Amino acid sequence: MFSLLLLFYILLSNYNVYGKLINDFNQLEINRCDLFKGNWVYDDDYPLYNSSICPFIEKQFDCLKNGRVDKDYLKYRWQPNECNLPRFDAKEFQNKLKGKQIMFVGDSISLNQWQSLTCMLHAADPQAKYISKRIGGTSIFTFPKYNTSYLMYRNAFLVDIKTENNGARVLELDSLSSATQWKEMDVLIFDSWHWWLHTGRKQPWDFVQDVNSTYKDAPRLTLYEKALNTWAKWVDTEVDTTKTKIFFQGISPDHDNNPGISGSKRCQGVTQPLKSTIGVHEEELVLEKVLKGMNKSVYLLNITNLSQYRADGHPSVFGHGGHRDLDCTHWCLAGVVDTWNLLLSALLG
Numbered sequence: 635m636f637s638l639l640l641l642f643y644i645l646l647s648n649y650n651v652y653g654k655l656i657n658d659f660n661q662l663e664i665n666r667c668d669l670f671k672g673n674w675v676y677d678d679d680y681p682l683y684n685s686s687i688c689p690f691i692e693k694q695f696d697c698l699k700n701g702r703v704d705k706d707y708l709k710y711r712w713q714p715n716e717c718n719l720p721r722f723d724a725k726e727f728q729n730k731l732k733g734k735q736i737m738f739v740g741d742s743i744s745l746n747q748w749q750s751l752t753c754m755l756h757a758a759d760p761q762a763k764y765i766s767k768r769i770g771g772t773s774i775f776t777f778p779k780y781n782t783s784y785l786m787y788r789n790a791f792l793v794d795i796k797t798e799n800n801g802a803r804v805l806e807l808d809s810l811s812s813a814t815q816w817k818e819m820d821v822l823i824f825d826s827w828h829w830w831l832h833t834g835r836k837q838p839w840d841f842v843q844d845v846n847s848t849y850k851d852a853p854r855l856t857l858y859e860k861a862l863n864t865w866a867k868w869v870d871t872e873v874d875t876t877k878t879k880i881f882f883q884g885i886s887p888d889h890d891n892n893p894g895i896s897g898s899k900r901c902q903g904v905t906q907p908l909k910s911t912i913g914v915h916e917e918e919l920v921l922e923k924v925l926k927g928m929n930k931s932v933y934l935l936n937i938t939n940l941s942q943y944r945a946d947g948h949p950s951v952f953g954h955g956g957h958r959d960l961d962c963t964h965w966c967l968a969g970v971v972d973t974w975n976l977l978l979s980a981l982l983g
Contacts, residue, residue, distance in 0.1 A: 666716065667714055667716045667717035668714065668715070668716070669714050669717070669719060669977055669980060669981070670714070670936040670937070670939065670940060670977075671714060671715050671716075671939075672712060672713045672714040672715045672940070673712075673713055673715075673943075674710040674711070674712060674713070674907045674940075674943060674944070675710065675711055675713045676706075676709050676710060676711075677709060677710065677711040678709065679711075680708060680709045680710065680711055680968075681708040681709070681968035681969070681972065682722060682754055682757070682968060682972050683753055683754055683756075683757030683758075683968055683972075684757065684968075685697075685698055685699070685753070685967055685968050686698070686699070687757060687760060688752075688753035688756055688757060688967070690749070690752070690753075690756075690766060691749060691753060691967050692745070692749060692954075693954050694742075694949065694953045694954035694961065694964060695746060695749060695949065695953075695964060695965070695966060695967040696966075696967065697949050697952040697953070697966035697967075697969075698952075698966075700949070700952040700953065700956070701952055702949075702950075702952040702966070704905045706905055706906060706946070707905065707906075707944075707946040707947050707966065707969060708968055708969060710907060710944075711973075712940055712973045712976070712977075719973075719976055719977070719980060720976070720979070720980050721976075722754060722972075722975070722976050722979055724754060724755050724757075724758030724759065725758065725759070727755070727979055727982075728755065728777060728779075728780040728782055729780070730982065730983075731780070731782050731820070731821070731982075732780045732781060732782055733780075733781045733782065734782055734783075734820035734821065735782075735783045735785060735818065735819045735820050735821075736782070736783070736784050736785065736819065736820065736821040736822075736823070737784075737785040737786070737787055737816065737819040737821070737822055737823070738784075738785070738786045738787070738823045738825070739787045739789055739792070739812075739816060739822060739823070739824050739825070740787075740788075740789065740790065740792075740823075740824060740825030740826055740883070741788070741789075741790035741825060741826065741827075741828055741829050742828075742964060743825050743828060743883070743886045743963075743964070744786060744788075744823070744824075744825040744883070745773075745786055745788070746886075746964050746965055746967070746971050747823070747825075747883070747971050747974055747975065748773070748775075748784065748786040749967060750967055750968075750969075750971040750972050750974070750975055751784060751975045751978075752764075752775045752784055753967060753968070754972060754975060755777065755784075759779075762777060762779050763777070763778055763779065764776065764777055764778075765778065771787060771788045771789070772785055772786065772787050772788075772815070773785065773786040773788075774786075785819070787812070787815065787816070789812055789826075790826060790828070790829035790838075791805065791826060791829060791830070791861055792810065792812075792824065792826050792861055792862075792864075792865045793805070793806060793807055793808070793809055793810055793861045793864055793865070794806045794809040794810065794811050794812070795838055795839055796809075802840045802841055803838060803839045803840045803841070804839060804840070804841045804842070804843050804848075805838075805839035805841070805842045805843065805857070806843045807842060807843065807844045807845075807857065807860045807861055807864060808843075808844065808845055808860075808864050809843075809864075810864055810865065810868050813868050813872065817872065817873060817878070819878060820877070820878060820879070821878070821879050821880075821881070821982070822878060822879070822880045822881065823881045823882075823883060823935065823978065824865070824880070824881070824882045824883065825882070825883040825886070826858075826861070826862075827858065827885050827886075827917050827921075828886070828888070828963060830854045830857065830858050830917075831854060842857065844860060855916060855917060855920055858917060858920055859920045859923070859924065862920065862921065862924040863924060866924050866925075866927065866928050866932075869928065869930050869932060870928055870929045870930050873930060875930045875931050875932070879933075879982070880930075880931070880932045880933065881932070881933050881934070881935045881978065881981075882921065882925065882932055882933070882934055882935065883935045883937065883974070884918060884921070884934055884935055884936045884937045884938040885915050885917050885918045885921065885938045886937065886938070886941060886963075886965075887915065887938060887941050887942045888948075888962050888963040889901040889904075889945040889948060889962040890962045890963070900950075900960060900962050901945045901946070901948040901950050901960075901962035902950045902951060902960055902962075903950070904945045904946045904950075905946050906946055907943045907944055907945075907946060908942075908943045908944075908945055908946075911939070911942040911943060915938055918938050921934070922934065933981065935974065935977060935978060935981070937973075937974050937977070940973070941970055941974075944965075944970045945962070947965050947966055947969045947970035948961060948962045948963065948964065948965060948966065949961040949964055949965070949966055950962065952966070
């Protein structure tokens with residue numbers, strides 16, 4: 635009898651960890667469905683909105699307005715293997731979050747997702763009044779009708795970068811001064827990775843401070859893991875996750891150098907989802923490792939694999955830089971990122 639109880643405890647413990655990583659333990663227990671395993675299917679009912687009636691899409695994401703002619707990339711719906719992803723009901727979503735504050739924290743990939751969500755909500759009720767403003771590094775989009783605010787806080791590294799009196803920029807791996815603004819939120823969606831890859835003139839720091847050590851640089855996965863551990867410690871010690879639901883967005887894949895794209899190493903000219911993908915995202919494994927080690931419930935919005943198939947969904951030459959600055963990192967709106975928000979909506983319950 636004792637052996638059976640011990641086995642049950644071990645299985646239950648593993649299941650909780652797995653559920654935390656996959657996204658939502660209760661959802662998995664009820665539906666027995668992993669929303670992140672599936673395939674893209676063509677659907678004439680897509681896209682979810684017409685980008686031309688969303689007046690606040692930033693130029694870098696508005697591919698149709700920037701001259702993209704092919705439109706098949708707009709027509710793909712994510713189909714999980716063992717269930718159906720609920721269609722987006724904007725009114726239900728707004729009522730569910732009535733009176734609450736939802737904040738995206740991260741880089742321009744977070745901006746991409748935040749703009750997608752606000753467009754999805756606006757398109758469903760285009761006559762509803764909205765207020766859009768920016769205060770410092772925070773963009774705030776509010777629907778007074780529902781008293782709901784959707785905020786975007788730009789912070790590519792989560793940890794701090796501070797400028798010394800001599801002008802030196804220091805990446806402080808153990809400092810999280812911005813976090814005081816995050817604690818007030820009802821829902822937080824974090825993202826960080828792409829800026830960790832920048833070197834040379836695009837590198838935004840001159841030195842790294844790691845507790846009592848200061849050095850010029852280190853392997854980026856090492857720095858990334860240290861920063862994530864600082865963030866994880868803050869969540870475990872400072873955040874009441876019974877009041878604030880926290881998601882961490884999985885690594886958004888770029889297609890700057892993807893051998894899965896036939897005849898090309900980049901996303902230019904790709905108009906259909908890829909049939910297969912190649913490679914492991916080591917940064918995603920680092921993120922999962924950190925989340926597994928946490929005491930509080932933080933849910934991984936595991937968009938990495940499903941997005942890896944969508945090299946067709948990037949702006950390519952139809953972003954802000956045109957042919958001078960091929961964009962295989964961000965995503966067209968409408969498009970792939972809308973599915974991330976469908977998953978977020980389903981997992982918010």
